[in-house]
Amino acid sequence: MTPFTALLRKDLTVELRTFRSLPAMALFAVTAFVIFRFGLDRTSLNGELAAGVLVPTLLFAALLAINRLFVAEREEGGFDLVRLAPVDRTVLFAAKASALVIYLVALELVAVPIFALFFLDSASGLLPFALILLLADIGLAATGTLISTIATMSSARDLLAPLILLPLLVPLVIAAAGAGEHLLAAGGPDYGRFGTWLGLLGLYDLIFLLVGYATFDFLLDD
Amino acid sequence: MANALKSITLRRLAIATVLVMAAGYALAFFAAPEDADQGFIQKIFYLHVPLATVALCGWIVAAIHAIRHLQTGDPKHDARSYVSIHISVIFGLAVLLTGAIWAKGSWGVWWEWKEPTLVSFLIVFLLYATYYPLRYAIEDRDRQARYASVFAITAGAFVPLNFLAVRLAQPLIHPRTFSSAGGLPDSMLFPFLVCLVGMALLWATLVWFELDSKAASANLRRIRRALEATA
Amino acid sequence: MERTVVEPTREANRALKPAIELAGLRRDFGDRTALDGIDLRVDPGGSVAVLGPNGSGKSTLLRILAGLLRPTSGQVSVLGCSLPKETHLLRGRIGYLGHEPILYRDLTPRENLELAAALHGLESEAISPRIAALFDAVGMSPRADDRVAELSAGMKQRIDICRAVLHEPELLLLDEPDAHLDPEARRRIAPLIAAENGRTRVAVSHDRGPATEEADFVLELG
Numbered sequence: 001m002t003p004f005t006a007l008l009r010k011d012l013t014v015e016l017r018t019f020r021s022l023p024a025m026a027l028f029a030v031t032a033f034v035i036f037r038f039g040l041d042r043t044s045l046n047g048e049l050a051a052g053v054l055v056p057t058l059l060f061a062a063l064l065a066i067n068r069l070f071v072a073e074r075e076e077g078g079f080d081l082v083r084l085a086p087v088d089r090t091v092l093f094a095a096k097a098s099a100l101v102i103y104l105v106a107l108e109l110v111a112v113p114i115f116a117l118f119f120l121d122s123a124s125g126l127l128p129f130a131l132i133l134l135l136a137d138i139g140l141a142a143t144g145t146l147i148s149t150i151a152t153m154s155s156a157r158d159l160l161a162p163l164i165l166l167p168l169l170v171p172l173v174i175a176a177a178g179a180g181e182h183l184l185a186a187g188g189p190d191y192g193r194f195g196t197w198l199g200l201l202g203l204y205d206l207i208f209l210l211v212g213y214a215t216f217d218f219l220l221d222d
Numbered sequence: 223m224a225n226a227l228k229s230i231t232l233r234r235l236a237i238a239t240v241l242v243m244a245a246g247y248a249l250a251f252f253a254a255p256e257d258a259d260q261g262f263i264q265k266i267f268y269l270h271v272p273l274a275t276v277a278l279c280g281w282i283v284a285a286i287h288a289i290r291h292l293q294t295g296d297p298k299h300d301a302r303s304y305v306s307i308h309i310s311v312i313f314g315l316a317v318l319l320t321g322a323i324w325a326k327g328s329w330g331v332w333w334e335w336k337e338p339t340l341v342s343f344l345i346v347f348l349l350y351a352t353y354y355p356l357r358y359a360i361e362d363r364d365r366q367a368r369y370a371s372v373f374a375i376t377a378g379a380f381v382p383l384n385f386l387a388v389r390l391a392q393p394l395i396h397p398r399t400f401s402s403a404g405g406l407p408d409s410m411l412f413p414f415l416v417c418l419v420g421m422a423l424l425w426a427t428l429v430w431f432e433l434d435s436k437a438a439s440a441n442l443r444r445i446r447r448a449l450e451a452t453a
Numbered sequence: 454m455e456r457t458v459v460e461p462t463r464e465a466n467r468a469l470k471p472a473i474e475l476a477g478l479r480r481d482f483g484d485r486t487a488l489d490g491i492d493l494r495v496d497p498g499g500s501v502a503v504l505g506p507n508g509s510g511k512s513t514l515l516r517i518l519a520g521l522l523r524p525t526s527g528q529v530s531v532l533g534c535s536l537p538k539e540t541h542l543l544r545g546r547i548g549y550l551g552h553e554p555i556l557y558r559d560l561t562p563r564e565n566l567e568l569a570a571a572l573h574g575l576e577s578e579a580i581s582p583r584i585a586a587l588f589d590a591v592g593m594s595p596r597a598d599d600r601v602a603e604l605s606a607g608m609k610q611r612i613d614i615c616r617a618v619l620h621e622p623e624l625l626l627l628d629e630p631d632a633h634l635d636p637e638a639r640r641r642i643a644p645l646i647a648a649e650n651g652r653t654r655v656a657v658s659h660d661r662g663p664a665t666e667e668a669d670f671v672l673e674l675g
């Protein structure tokens with residue numbers, strides 16, 4: 001087992017054993033949908049409203065997982081374990097970000113069909129939208145893992161992570177909601193600016209994976 | 223000796239700033255022609271755009287100092303990064319205020335979501351505003367500086383990406399933007415460039431001044447602590 | 454803070470390059486000085502007991518030796534590596550037992566050790582028998598597949614000791630290895646953490662006892 005595999009396996013094992021993050025995220029998302037139903041006083045959504053409900057809800061649910069991402073490392077000595085080992089510490093960044101992507105995909109596999117059930121007239125735009133969400137998840141995981149590490153080592157950790165993260169995630173929201181507006185449109189999916197949004201997401205993912213890769217090591221120093 | 227030189231440089235920088243800014247704004251108000259569409263209110267362009275340009279460059283400069291800090295561990299790079307962000311945040315606030323005034327004068331509203339530069343600045347300002355709670359939340363000085371540098375680098379990478387994203391979010395038809403520096407007639411371009419240089423000098427002066435006074439108060443603290451130790 | 458006193462209780466082994474060499478080691482935490490000018494020299498195979506009341510900097514010293522904490526000033530050389538510049542050359546050669554166990558609560562002892570092994574680049578097939586043998590030696594075989602959260606403090610301590618010696622380190626840094634252990638358990642772990650076969654050892658303790666009697670040096674802090 002490589003260090004990366006071992007660390008990723010550890011996270012998934014713990015989550016499957018304790019279910020600390022996934023059920024909470026899914027429950028939050030579904031409850032948020034209900035709140036939006038009443039808040040907007042609508043039972044059917046499409047286009048920009050559909051995107052405007054789905055994307056922020058997924059984002060806020062993601063924050064729940066991001067806040068908890070390094071709790072075990074902080075409280076059970078996980079940081080020391082990696083720092084003592086003859087490994088490149090960036091492997092922890094890679095493993096945690098990968099775990100986060102997996103959690104987000106799992107969340108979407110539950111939340112998006114339920115959203116479609118609650119609000120959408122047709123599900124034909126969902127498959128291309130899933131691609132958009134996957135790319136957004138990667139960007140979210142890169143930035144989320146980095147900021148989660150920063151917040152974990154500070155004293156205001158629960159507050160700091162969302163505060164710093166939300167502005168950083170605006171481009172992802174712009175791209176995902178922008179694509180969703182067309183893909184979830186009333187008359188069926190419209191691929192108008194699909195390429196543009198894919199491009200923006202790809203660029204975001206690339207830049208922040210690089211930034212995370214380059215700077216994570218410095219966060220683990222003491 | 224080095225300190226005396228610094229004061230001279232600071233003084234010269236301050237004088238240059240005042241001269242260039244005075245020249246720039248005199249040109250802007252008296253020499254440059256009025257805009258055909260927007261009228262007199264357009265003159266705020268000579269304030270708003272230089273402020274925005276310099277603030278953005280300031281944040282990029284802060285990211286570069288942050289990279290140097292992580293590479294060398296030298297706290298002076300951290301100080302430069304911190305002050306660069308600090309002054310740029312103040313400039314950023316001024317960008318938002320002048321932007322609001324300009325929007326009111328041009329379109330009758332205090333805020334315009336369809337102005338991409340203004341909206342981008344709002345997002346970036348909100349991000350850099352978290353720099354302060356971040357620093358205060360970490361007690362250990364070394365770790366605080368290192369984390370702040372990682373933040374500065376992340377935020378620096380974010381700025382251009384954010385501008386691109388907000389630009390892409392604009393409706394393709396009927397965008398509402400302030401005039402940009404591109405495509406300006408010479409009679410406006412020259413005063414604009416002078417104002418830009420003046421604003422950059424102002425930024426540099428303020429950064430230099432704050433770095434100097436920080437160094438001075440750090441020295442004072444060190445002397446005081448040494449005195450207390452021997453007492 | 455008082456300067457430290459080094460008290461040899463046994464003839465030290467001369468001639469070889471020192472395993473640990475400290476000159477004027479200082480560590481500050483803000484305005485508080487935890488370590489104020491420590492000098493120490495330990496030859497390979499040597500054994501040091503570090504004594505002192507709570508808050509005297511014992512754990513801080515150990516963390517600096519492990520490369521987990523940076524010295525504020527002074528020279529630090531561990532296993533020929535100058536810290537903090539050459540910390541990365543040290544990794545994998547040290548066995549560290551901290552004040553708190555470095556164990557994930559939701560994994561079993563076996564899973565924890567397999568993770569540690571993977572991080573140290575040890576082949577899983579080759580290492581499984583060694584893990585089983587270690588558990589046997591400390592009497593933890595029956596509980597090797599229960600979640601760490603279900604174990605008592607003494608059991609966690611024994612597992613943590615297994616983790617610390619798993620990769621056969623050249624230097625052992627032990628923060629109160631006898632904590633939470635009854636005399637029978639102490640007897641069982643003693644051979645695992647002895648300073649023999651050229652292995653150097655620094656053990657922190659609250660008071661004089663078996664650890665100090667076996668030591669070549671006693672370092673008193675505070």
